[in-house]
Amino acid sequence: xxxxxxxxxxxxxxxxxxxxxxxxxxxxxxxxxxxxxxxxxxxxxxxxxxxxxxxxxxxxxxxxxxxxxxxxxxxxxxxx
Amino acid sequence: xxxxxxxxxxxxxxxxxxxxxxxxxxxxxxxxxxxxxxxxxxxxxxxxxxxxxxxxxxxxxxxxxxxxxxxxxxxxxxxxxxxxxxxxxxxxxxxxxxxxxxxxxxxxxxxxxxxxxxxxxxxxxxxxxxxxxxxxxxxxxxxxxxxxxxxxxxxxxxxxxxxxxxxxxxxxxxxxxxxxxxxxxxxxxxxxxxxxxxxxxxxxxxxxxxxxxxxxxxxxxxxxxxxxxxxxxxxxxxxxxxxxxxxxxxxxxxxxxxxxxxxxxxxxxxxxxxxxxxxxxxxxxxxxxxxxxxxxxxxxxxxxxxxxxxxxxxxxxxxxxxxxxxxxxxxxxxxxxxxxxxxxxxxxxxxxxxxxxxxxxxxxxxxxxxxxxxxxxxxxxxxxxxxxxxxxxxx
Numbered sequence: 501x502x503x504x505x506x507x508x509x510x511x512x513x514x515x516x517x518x519x520x521x522x523x524x525x526x527x528x529x530x531x532x533x534x535x536x537x538x539x540x541x542x543x544x545x546x547x548x549x550x551x552x553x554x555x556x557x558x559x560x561x562x563x564x565x566x567x568x569x570x571x572x573x574x575x576x577x578x579x580x
Numbered sequence: 581x582x583x584x585x586x587x588x589x590x591x592x593x594x595x596x597x598x599x600x601x602x603x604x605x606x607x608x609x610x611x612x613x614x615x616x617x618x619x620x621x622x623x624x625x626x627x628x629x630x631x632x633x634x635x636x637x638x639x640x641x642x643x644x645x646x647x648x649x650x651x652x653x654x655x656x657x658x659x660x661x662x663x664x665x666x667x668x669x670x671x672x673x674x675x676x677x678x679x680x681x682x683x684x685x686x687x688x689x690x691x692x693x694x695x696x697x698x699x700x701x702x703x704x705x706x707x708x709x710x711x712x713x714x715x716x717x718x719x720x721x722x723x724x725x726x727x728x729x730x731x732x733x734x735x736x737x738x739x740x741x742x743x744x745x746x747x748x749x750x751x752x753x754x755x756x757x758x759x760x761x762x763x764x765x766x767x768x769x770x771x772x773x774x775x776x777x778x779x780x781x782x783x784x785x786x787x788x789x790x791x792x793x794x795x796x797x798x799x800x801x802x803x804x805x806x807x808x809x810x811x812x813x814x815x816x817x818x819x820x821x822x823x824x825x826x827x828x829x830x831x832x833x834x835x836x837x838x839x840x841x842x843x844x845x846x847x848x849x850x851x852x853x854x855x856x857x858x859x860x861x862x863x864x865x866x867x868x869x870x871x872x873x874x875x876x877x878x879x880x881x882x883x884x885x886x887x888x889x890x891x892x893x894x895x896x897x898x899x900x901x902x903x904x905x906x907x908x909x910x911x912x913x914x915x916x917x918x919x920x921x922x923x924x925x926x927x928x929x930x931x932x933x934x935x936x937x938x939x940x941x942x943x944x945x946x947x948x949x950x951x952x953x954x955x956x957x958x959x960x961x962x963x964x965x966x967x968x969x970x971x972x973x974x975x
Contacts, residue, residue, distance in 0.1 A: 533602040536595040536596075536598055536599050558613050559598050559608075560611050561608065561609040561611065562601070562602060562607070562608050562611070563608070564605050564607070
């Protein structure tokens with residue numbers, strides 16, 4: 501349990517983090533949702549903009565700092 | 581606790597809506613994309629803000645979530661839930677209630693004793709059942725309290741009925757008989773059977789014995805020397821004889837109600853009776869007096885007069901004789917027990933005088949003649965309680 505706790509502390513202590521799973525993407529500590537469509541989502545993070553492109557992209561959960569995107573992700577880019 | 585609501589917002593531009601929601605900083609989760617709407621969970625406080633700023637959208641609250649949904653369901657079905665709870669409580673009460681206590685024993689006194697003891701310990705009809713351990717304690721306490729009366733006790737719970745099985749304690753409190761006695765003949769006769777329980781039989785079957793003769797000896801002898809003395813016990817049946825006289829009228833009359841009844845009044849003072857009205861019964865009658873009230877020392881009675889029909893019966897000599905013999909049999913039968921019987925009888929003399937038949941009879945009866953005669957060391961110290969010096973005559 502201590503290992504898990506350490507990892508959590510390590511992760512949540514970051515300015516941001518991005519988890520990519522098979523068909524979903526979890527972004528923590530984004531600053532702004534710039535644009536949103538079913539093929540392209542652009543997010544502003546602290547140091548760059550994250551552009552996600554894919555098919556049937558949907559928002560599953562959303563709050564002020566956290567976003568869970570589902571769908572077929574084809575491409576992810578960073579724009580500084 | 582966060583209160584989430586499941587809502588549906590109609591829109592064809594779902595991305596735009598999501599962007600707007602993002603700008604409003606609302607938390608949404610479990611977003612479902614429908615054909616022309618978005619369905620998601622939103623905090624109640626956020627919904628207010630959404631409704632305030634997104635006025636052009638058609639927002640529909642579909643359902644509550646979590647504990648609030650449970651609350652809502654409870655509220656919606658409160659009648660059924662209340663009924664179920666009530667039924668459960670009633671069921672629990674009834675299944676734990678004692679409706680009947682059966683104390684199983686043939687002795688009503690013991691049954692009442694156990695019922696009272698259970699009542700003292702809180703086991704009564706329409707009370708709640710107790711646990712197995714509590715019943716065990718009750719059993720032990722009752723057994724302890726009535727240890728001279730109860731041998732064994734069991735409480736068996738069958739549904740709403742308590743069966744109490746009890747076994748009575750029988751204390752065999754034999755008092756040792758240290759007295760010494762003989763069994764002697766209460767009447768003269770010929771011995772027909774002899775059964776000895778204690779002592780030594782002194783007579784044999786067909787022996788003629790006289791009144792007061794020892795039948796079963798309480799002294800146990802060996803070589804003419806008394807070794808031990810007991811209280812002799814046994815049954816000695818002998819043929820004894822009675823000389824019996826009886827009389828029977830040859831003419832009798834019997835009365836029978838005809839069913840006709842008339843009322844009258846009667847005044848009684850100092851045992852002097854005066855009938856007020858003239859009797860309306862012409863022939864033979866019998867009267868019944870019903871007390872009504874007293875008035876200045878006069879007792880007023882309602883008198884019922886019943887008309888009776890008197891039938892006179894005459895017996896022939898044979899019939900009268902038969903009836904007289906029956907009368908003698910009845911008298912003797914009253915004196916005889918199960919093992920005693922009339923052996924033989926003979927009419928000695930019969931005479932008809934003043935419409936009566938008089939007969940003398942000789943009757944031989946098999947009868948128990950042994951009675952105890954107590955002695956100390958010698959036979960002269962007797963204390964016979966049962967021997968009553970009866971003669972063979974019948975009154």
